[in-house]
Amino acid sequence: MGEIVVVRDGRGPEVLLVHGGAGPRTTWGALAPLADRWTLAYVHRRGYPPSSPPRHGQDFEVDALDLAPLLVGRPHVVAHSYGVLGALIAAAAAPSGSVRSLTLIEPPLTHLVPDDPEVAWLERTGDAVLTHGMDTDPVELRKFLRLAGAPVGGGPLPEDVAAGVRRAHGGRLPSEARPRLDSIRAAGVPVLVASGGHAAAMERICDALATALRGERSVHPGAGHFVAAAPGFAARLETFMRNPGRARATSDS
Known part of the structure; x- marks a missing residue:
């Protein structure tokens, strides 16, 4: 199927940015100033130029295969919405230590909150x-x-x-995704789960995901679903990436 395109900007430790239904510019534009201190690696998922179109619609399993080789350099991974699904699957399958941290923003993991x-x-x-x-x-x-x-x-x-x-249209349904959260938790990957405080259902999903992964949790109102553009998010992300093991070390002590 060919490789996806990743555009890098900046200097410093790599931050792999995985967008969801909107493209990288819309999703991650507010994080551009971080390039002064971090290498921002903008993934263009299949169907988002300059990457090639997918063969059979969007598919989080294909996303995971595309992301797997990008974890070799042990990046911080920041993923949004549908992009979280492939990122979690890739992280769960990767050798221990391949992911420096995971920041997960408003994923459609509805199965985590049954009967709501x-x-x-x-x-x-x-x-x-x-x-x-x-x-x-x-x-x-x-x-x-x-x-x-x-x-x-x-x-x-x-x-x-x-x-x-x-x-x-025609993409793989997010309700089918069952990433191995137990594998990520067992590997001790530091996790931050972020939301925008605009939808009660999404807050409950993010709460459940943070609990399942023993991760940090933050809420950033002001930009709706595009949490990366919300006031305070970039600073919170940077603080987390600079000391990603803090919350787990505290909870395990």
């Missing part, structure tokens, strides 16, 4: 968008897109938003 009506709606509607694309019920589609951070008003969908829906 709001989480169930998020799973059901997210799966519908990937299954039906622009033919998803219009009301549900707009509600989901707003939660996902898309600029959706009352008129027709902006063309870039519609293009994103079409790109996601």
